Structures are given as C-alpha cells and as structure tokens.
Amino acid sequence: MSGGAQIHDGPVMTAHRAGLVGCRSCGRVWPEETTTCARCGARLSPPDRRCLQAVWAWLIAGVVMYFPANLLPMMSTQTFAGLQGSSEATIFEGVMQLIDHGSYDIAAIVFFASIVVPIAKFIAISWLALVAGRPATVDQAHTRLKMFEVVEFIGRWSMIDVFVVAILSALVQLGFVASIHPGPAAASFALSVAFTMLSAQSFDPRLIWRGLPLRRRSNDEDDGRNDKTE
C-alpha cells in the first residue's frame, strides 16, 4: 500500500468531476453545493482559480514588505554608550559581519534563510499561480506539487533572522556596556514572511491537477481529442 511504485498515472476520478467537493481539512466528500464541512467545520471551496486572488494579494503584500526589510537597518548595536561607536546593519550587512567574524556556516544559514529563501519563494509562488489550472502532463503536475510542498515547508524558516534580533535585543541588556535594538526592518521582515506564508497557504494544490487530460496521451493519433481538460 505504500511506495512510489504504486502511483497510478492514468485518469483518476476526482471529487470535482463527480460533482462533489472534497474537504481540504479532513478529506470528507460532500455534494458540490455544500459550503461547510459538517464533520470538521472547515469552509469548502471547489478547486477553481478563485483562490488565486488571495494568493496574489498576499504575495504582493509580502513583496512590498520585503523592500523596507532589506533597505532599513535590522538592528543597531551600541557599545559603551556610543563611545566605541554605534552601528546599524541591514540584513545583508549582518551577513557580511558574520563573514568578517569568520563564522561562515552561520553566515550561510542567515544568507540562505533571509535572502535566498524569500526571493525563491516569491518566484516559486508566482510561477505556481501563473501555471495553475493550465494543461499539464502528469510529470509536470508532480514537479509542481513537489515545488509547492517545498515552498510550504521552507517558508517558516525565514523567521530565523527575526528571532535572532529579538533574542539579541532582549538578552544584551547590559545597560551602558552594550545594547542592541531592533530596527524597523525586523518588523517588516516578519510581516513579509507571514504574508508569504499566507500566500502559500491560500494556494490550492488541487489546481495543479485540474489541467491534466482525461485520458493518457499515449496514442498520437487521437491527440486532438485528448486535449480535453476538465
């Protein structure tokens, strides 16, 4: 019953084709016109492109917040009440400081979590939303689902930098010796990550499979008729 070998790539009966709607929270199947799942209470929505509006809206909000998050200082460090100077660092400068310290592994984690992952997520979600519901082959659908799962899994890890700033500013309360304060970028970065997570959650992965042909395109001679999608 388990294992990839049993994955079946022929036509599959879906709830939508049967005139039913499946609950994404508990899996229960209801007649299409039902709006609330009577088992778990979740709102039922058919797998259509309507959910993409929410995806785009949250994604744009996330991108908008990402600019101040990178341009404004993430935290400011003051040593000896400013006698040794105070410094402000954006996310990228923070990574450079870590490299100067010689801690390359931590610098790599921060660089990956706060710069690579958010940008990759913006690109991946926009791509998923653009191709959602378009005709696709089974292999493409599997790739898209894999990508969606990666985006869903990795999104929360971008919060690392926010936690770093929160911990540092909370613990380095050494008064006149040294102090660290979070900058405005911390809040906008946290919001950007949260909005992008909401965007990924709004995406309905069932859309990925909507564009599959009803029959396998194994025979070339009836290719024209096989283009029929749901």
Place this chain on the structure above:
Amino acid sequence: MLRDNACTPQLAAYLDAMTLHATLDLSTGEGLLACPRCDALHVDEELTSGETARCVRCGTVLAKPRSGAFGQLIALSFTSMVLLMGAVFFPFLEISRMGFGNATSLFGVALAFADGILLPLVVAVLVMIVGLPVLRAFLLLYTLVPLAQGRPPHRHAATAFRWSEVLRPWSMAEIFVIGTSVALVKVAGLATVHLGPAFWAFCALIIVNAASRGFMCQTTIWDAIEDGGLKTDGRELVEAPEAGT
C-alpha cells in the same frame, strides 16, 4: 448515481471498479475520501494499524493509523506543555561581560519589554514560540482525551482539532532554537554567553514535536471524532470491504 454530463465511458469503467469495493454513494459523497492535495477520490476504508494509505495519483499520505497513537499523542502533548512551562520560567541564556551579568527567562524578557515600543515584536515572538505550542497541545488534549477513554468527544472537539492543524505552521519553536544559535555566534565577540535550562527545554521540544508528528494521523482522529458521536449523519457506518486494495 453520477451526474449524466460528467460521465464518460472511462469514468464509468473506473467507477464500476470502485463500486465493487464498498458501499459508497457518489451523489452525497458517502464513504468517499478526497485527497486534499489533488482531489482524487478514494474509497474510505478502515485500515489496520501499521498500514499506510497513499493517494493513488500524487502519493500524499492519506492515513497511517498506529496502534496506541492516541495515548502517545496525549503523553507527548503533556510533555510539551511541561517543557514549555520550563522554557518560559527558567533562565534562557546567561550573558556576562566585565562583571556585569544578566540571566533572563523569557518571562523576564516579556516583563522588561511590557511598556516599550518593542512590545508588538516581543508579543509576536512569544506567541509564535510559546503561545501557539501551548495552545496546540491544549487543543489536542481537549480532542483526544475523551476519545482515548472511549467517551464521546467534548463539544466543539472538531473545531478544536481543526484549529490545532491550522496553527501548526505558525508554531515555530524549532526555528527559534536555530535563531538562538545564530544569536550566540553574533554576540560571542561582545560578551560571554551560557545556555540555560530553558534552551535545553526548547531543544527537547523539537524532539517531542517530531515524535508527535510521527504518531499523528489526521484521518484516524477525524474518524474517531465522527465515530464518537459528534455531528454524525450515518456516514461512519461504511463497512470495510472484503477485498482490500
């Protein structure tokens, strides 16, 4: 049985194969399960413990019942509540430099920032690392304790369990631990830092969460809530077929 306009010959054959298996009703969805990832319809069967049901199309795990899972989940939820209590009140990190020491628990930090402009950030962080994990443990206990004892579920158990699943991505204790280690490196040049018991409580929490995830089978819990008499409409009476797939 099926809407006429949706019925093509292939589907009819496919459905015939499906109808041989169990009592299901395609007009009401009775006895069926839809994959949350790809919408493929499956016949809802009782699995024996240790089996794993995967979606035929996308391979998503649909159900993986494990014997004694409810008891394990209850124990793990209690563990995580106890660990979180420790994580809040025991010292988290201890920092010292030139004789000035400062040991703080998360609770102390929260009090120190209670009237600053940083309040929103501190509240958000505390909610994500402590509030939501405690709330999720509580919701899971609320759902599972009556079920494990064979009693009917509490009122709103379905809502409680659904929220515990909705909040899962927002509880970020493990990310906080990685964040702490990054912070340790950053502060290393500035002062000496010692790890407190609360830090180790968070580390233990990661392991507890991973174990809890391993035992968690949403489908089994939904079925149990339904079988327990909450919001039923007779659908739980679907019998397991003789020829299992």
